[in-house]
Every structure is written in structure tokens, then in C-alpha cells.
Amino acid sequence: xxxxxHAEVMKLARLLGAEPARLAYLEALAPADVRxxxxxxxxxxxxDDRRFGRVALAARIPPVGMTAWIAQHLxxxxxxxxxxxxxxTGRAVAIAExxxxxxxxxxxxxxxxxxxxxxxxRLEPALIAAVAAELTLREEYIAxxxxxxxxxxxxxxxxxxxxxxVSLLRISYFVEEKDQLDHVVSLLAxxxxxxxxxxxxxxxxxxxxxxxxxxxxxxxxxxxxxxAAEQEDGVLGGMVAAAQRDGLWDVVLPVTQTMTEDAxxxxxxxxxxxxxxxxxxxxxxxxxxxxWDELAPLAELMPAEAQAVVRERTPA
Amino acid sequence: xxxxxxxxxxxxxxRPLPKGLRALSDDELRDLADALxxxxxxxxxxxxxxxxxxxxxxxxxxxxxxxxxLIG
Numbered sequence: 389x390x391x392x393x394h395a396e397v398m399k400l401a402r403l404l405g406a407e408p409a410r411l412a413y414l415e416a417l418a419p420a421d422v423r424x425x426x427x428x429x430x431x432x433x434x435x436d437d438r439r440f441g442r443v444a445l446a447a448r449i450p451p452v453g454m455t456a457w458i459a460q461h462l463x464x465x466x467x468x469x470x471x472x473x474x475x476x477t478g479r480a481v482a483i484a485e486x487x488x489x490x491x492x493x494x495x496x497x498x499x500x501x502x503x504x505x506x507x508x509x510r511l512e513p514a515l516i517a518a519v520a521a522e523l524t525l526r527e528e529y530i531a532x533x534x535x536x537x538x539x540x541x542x543x544x545x546x547x548x549x550x551x552x553x554v555s556l557l558r559i560s561y562f563v564e565e566k567d568q569l570d571h572v573v574s575l576l577a578x579x580x581x582x583x584x585x586x587x588x589x590x591x592x593x594x595x596x597x598x599x600x601x602x603x604x605x606x607x608x609x610x611x612x613x614x615x616a617a618e619q620e621d622g623v624l625g626g627m628v629a630a631a632q633r634d635g636l637w638d639v640v641l642p643v644t645q646t647m648t649e650d651a652x653x654x655x656x657x658x659x660x661x662x663x664x665x666x667x668x669x670x671x672x673x674x675x676x677x678x679x680w681d682e683l684a685p686l687a688e689l690m691p692a693e694a695q696a697v698v699r700e701r702t703p704a
Numbered sequence: 705x706x707x708x709x710x711x712x713x714x715x716x717x718x719r720p721l722p723k724g725l726r727a728l729s730d731d732e733l734r735d736l737a738d739a740l741x742x743x744x745x746x747x748x749x750x751x752x753x754x755x756x757x758x759x760x761x762x763x764x765x766x767x768x769x770x771x772x773x774l775i776g
């Protein structure tokens with residue numbers, strides 16, 4: 389199972405309204421295949437949207453305020469989410485601005501953001517942030533991850549202000565495009581990143597944090613890994629435990645390459661890293677995934693006893 | 705037969721499937737087709753419910769006409 393594959397299965401399960409455990413067999417497939425399957429399922433589920441075209445036309449007739457009232461009190465969020473993408477963008481924005489954030493949050497959970505991209509781009513950042521705050525309360529991380537690539541920088545920054553750091557980490561796991569995630573992280577204040585990393589152990593989110601490091605540029609991953617290395621032993625011990633439990637050393641080892649020498653030394657001297665079973669897993673990952681060039685510089689910085697265990701475990 | 709089941713899933717999803725799905729077992733392919741069918745059923749129920757909710761204030765003959773005008 390890869391982290392990316394796991395995230396893809398969770399997104400597909402969310403789309404189909406199924407329990408992720410039911411679709412666990414898909415984790416054996418390439419993440420790109422699961423993603424392609426989700427794309428097909430999305431198209432299939434939206435194939436009939438055109439039948440709501442007349443509803444969209446009818447929505448042009450009453451004044452905006454009345455249409456917003458009808459949308460909220462008569463149509464409801466499910467129907468509005470289907471019609472939104474069929475409306476004229478200016479009209480849709482004007483209606484959305486008359487709707488309460490709670491109702492827009494209901495809609496957001498049903499909406500395919502790609503079908504309402506222009507509308508989302510033109511909404512006030514404060515309104516989007518209010519909706520994001522509500523979705524955070526509902527723990528709708530998958531839904532929010534889908535929207536990230538369809539928002540302006542101003543809207544993203546407004547959302548960062550109302551979403552706690554740990555929730556941001558949860559959302560990052562479900563962001564669609566790698567390039568977008570790199571840009572999104574660049575908009576985040578360094579203290580928020582530090583808070584997210586500090587909270588990763590308590591919330592058992594190191595797999596998500598490590599996934600984030602693999603989905604951004606090496607330079608930015610290195611900077612974040614350096615921040616991680618600043619954390620207390622207990623926090624980093626949580627990362628080691630998660631990597632050991634979930635078999636993620638093939639993810640961790642490349643990240644250590646992007647760290648500064650000081651940060652790598654700090655990580656290499658972490659007591660949790662020197663447990664024999666951890667070193668065995670590190671060596672196995674290095675041999676299996678061809679990451680010896682990544683392990684060697686880390687091992688050189690370990691205490692002599694740990695280096696001896698690495699040598700013992702390494703085939704001649 | 706997995707090949708037949710793959711065709712059934714393809715029919716359900718409407719387009720050529722990712723090649724990786726050939727690695728799935730017959731039961732898994734069946735479940736995948738079922739999952740999408742269930743999602744369609746849930747969606748239809750939710751949308752029908754939403755439309756009924758929208759039209760509930762109109763008297764019966766009118767609600768039927770409005771429904772037909774709006775969504776065919």
C-alpha cells in the first residue's frame with residue numbers, strides 16, 4: 389500500500405458513499421488507476437446533470453434575493469450543487485453571496501468543484517473561509533482537498549486563518565495536484581507548518597505529513613524536513629514509530645537527503661532510530677527500494693553502536 | 705469469468721477502464737460495479753427527494769407539470 393494509493397481509495401469511497409474498508413482491495417492497484425476510476429465514476433454520476441438545465445434557466449427569472457431564498461428553502465443543497473455549474477457565473481456568484489455559509493457548506497459537500505471553478509474563483513475570500521471553517525468542524529477533509537486547486541491565493545490564505553494546523557495536514561493528504569500542493573504550502577506561514585508537524589504525533593498524522601513531503605518540490609521538502617528535525621525527541625519518535633508501523637522508510641529516507649547536514653545529524657542521533665528492529669527495517673527499505681545512497685549518509689551520522697548494527701544487517 | 709466481469713464493470717462505468725483493473729478478482733470487479741450502482745441509486749434517491757421537496761408546496765396537477773417542465 390502506498391500513501392497516495394490509500395488517499396485515492398479514500399477519495400473514491402467518499403465519492404461512492406462507501407466505507408473505505410470495502411474498497412481496500414483497490415490499494416493494490418497503481419494510484420493512477422484508482423484516480424482514473426474515480427474520474428470515470430464522477431463522469432458517470434454527473435452524466436444526467438444536463439437535465440437540470442431548465443432549472444438553471446428558471447433561476448434567471450426571479451430577483452437574486454428571491455432566487456437565493458428559493459435555492460435555500462425549496463431546492464436544498466443537493467439540487468443546488470447540481471444546478472450551480474449550469475448557471476451563468478455572475479448570477480451564481482450573486483446568489484451564493486446571499487446564501488449562509490452553513491448552506492454553502494452543505495452544497496460544497498455535494499459539488500464537483502471542477503464544474504463550478506469560475507464561480508469559486510469569483511467568490512469573496514471571507515465567504516469561502518466561512519464555508520471552510522464549517523467544513524473543518526464537520527471534518528470534511530476530503531471535500532476540502534478537492535477544492536484547493538480551484539481557489540485563488542487570497543481565498544487559500546483566508547482559509548488558512550480559520551483552519552487549525554492539524555486539519556490543514558489532514559486536508560493536504562487529499563489535495564489533487566502535486567504542483568498545486570507545493571504552491572499552497574508556499575503560502576502557509578512557517579509557524580503554521582511548525583504547529584502542524586508538532587501536532588502530527590498526537591493526532592497520529594505522520595503518514596500524512598510524510599506524504600506531504602513527497603508531494604512537494606525537493607527544496608521545500610528539505611525546508612519542512614529541517615523544521616521537523618527541530619521538534620522534540622517525543623515528536624520525532626512519533627514519526628519513527630509511524631514509519632516503522634506503516635512501512636514508510638522508503639518515504640522517509642529520500643526526505644533525509646534534502647535536509648541540511650545539521651538537521652540530518654539531529655535525526656540520525658534520535659534514540660528511537662537506533663532500535664535494532666528499526667535499523668533492520670531501514671536497511672531492508674534501502675535494499676528493496678534501491679535507497680542505499682540515502683541510507684549511507686544518515687548511517688554515517690549515527691552513534692557508533694547504531695552504525696555497527698547497520699553493518700551487521702547489511703549483506704556483504 | 706474475469707473478462708466478462710470486466711465488461712460488466714466497463715458497462716457500469718461507461719468508458720474504457722484503467723488497465724490495472726485486470727488484476728482484480730471476479731468478486732472484486734463485481735463489488736466495484738455494485739458500488740457504483742449503489743452510488744447511482746443513492747444519488748437518484750437524493751435528487752428525487754430534493755425535487756419532491758421543491759415542488760411540495762404546489763398543488764398536485766401543477767407540481768406534475770412544473771416537474772415535467774423543469775427536468776423533463
